[in-house]
Amino acid sequence: MYDVIVVGARCAGSPTAMLLARQGRRVLLLDSADFPSDTMSTHHVHRPGLELLREWGLLDRLLDTGCPPVTRIVYQVEGVRLEGGVLPSEGISATYAPRRRVLDQLLVEAAVEAGAEFRPRSRVTGLLWDGDRVVGVRHRSADGGTEEVRARLVVGADGMRSTVARRAGAVMETEDPTLNCAYYTYWEGVTGDLELYHRSSRFVGAMPTHDGAALVVCYFPQEQYDEVRRDSLAFYLESVRTTAPELWERMSGSRRTERLWGTGAQLNFFREPYGEGWALIGDAGHHKDSMTGTGISDALEQADLLARLVGPHLRDDAKLGSALEEFAVERRRLLDPRYAVTLESARLSQAYERMEELRWISQDPDSTNLFLAIALWMVRQEDLPEWMRERTDGGGEHR
Ligand SMILES: Cc1cc2nc3c(=O)[nH]c(=O)nc-3n(C[C@H](O)[C@H](O)[C@H](O)COP(=O)(O)OP(=O)(O)OC[C@H]3O[C@@H](n4cnc5c(N)ncnc54)[C@H](O)[C@@H]3O)c2cc1C
Structure with a gap:
């Protein structure tokens, strides 16, 4: 009998297992995959996620893996270019895009170090029930x-x-139409900043990662998915060439180190996150278009929230029920604004509706730095002045 079984050992599951094990709980962590391994995901980690990694004593370990620090950001929409520095806060002065096979392995190791029992290549196939209550899992080992x-x-x-x-x-609980599809791969020796380019109905992002390579991702509207997937590499290359010519120039002399990864399943939803004896975190409970790249940070933050709320109450049904209810409320408080902003941004036409605003911001370095810091979640909502929070409260307004 365990206190908690966590199914899935990446950025939602492993920290949950680690934090509960650190509280002295008996934790079993299962994953159908073998580790270390990659998964379908680009991997820029937003500031709240980096702050948690530091709080858990894992940020230095991540940096020791050779993950390159990035301190400049470029955001270009058609002819308007915003360029600024990464806003330092509480000792974090760069941003990072660690390969998932590195980050996830580090998280698994931290969970095991904390005392969680980890079983890779173990696929959960069903739940065990006692009446209406989930009391365990069935898995293939x-x-x-x-x-x-x-x-x-x-x-x-x-x-x-x-x-x-x-x-x-x-x-x-909530479901919205799918807006984009995404394709990405890695380019050896391409250095640079965190670069975001928006042109026509294309969005291209690039960032240095492990192994001296840069991740380059391209987003297309979902309506074009059938067309794009027929020759995704050609679409990808042509889109980078036309959307981000200066990045393309640097890529031209370089080697693609991996196959092209891609998906059209950029689903947008919230599931109810708990019931008797069970809870959902990370993508299992909430998924959104990856264009704003918040999923890893969201997963780490939900792990922190869940472990903090339920950890002390695992032996008391009534208190556990209340803790899960509170988790559900806090989860929406945390994620609703990001969801709204993501749905806005993932409409690839959205940037054009604020060209005037962007042009104005681009002419003032302080405004540019603040805009980039807000756009990349380097400033917390609660730290913004009141008038700005009103514009970023997830009510469908621009950020
Ligand atoms: C194209 C793309 C780009 C993205 N880019 C970014 C980005 O730049 N930054 C960012 O923050 N986020 C990004 N995301 C989102 C991010 O990848 C996810 O939000 C994040 O991986 C969620 O972590 P998770 O632990 O909840 O789920 P996952 O990473 O999906 O892990 C789930 C784990 O559960 C295991 N599992 C599944 N079923 C079973 C089973 N039955 N039994 C046992 N184990 C099981 C799987 O093997 C897997 O290891 C991107 C996503 C996509 C698709």
């Missing part, structure tokens, strides 16, 4: 056998297509 394990709480951190959510019958 690495050796091919089937095993049943029990716990006070089962946490589904098993991604957008969560088995835990499906088996628990979690219903959708």
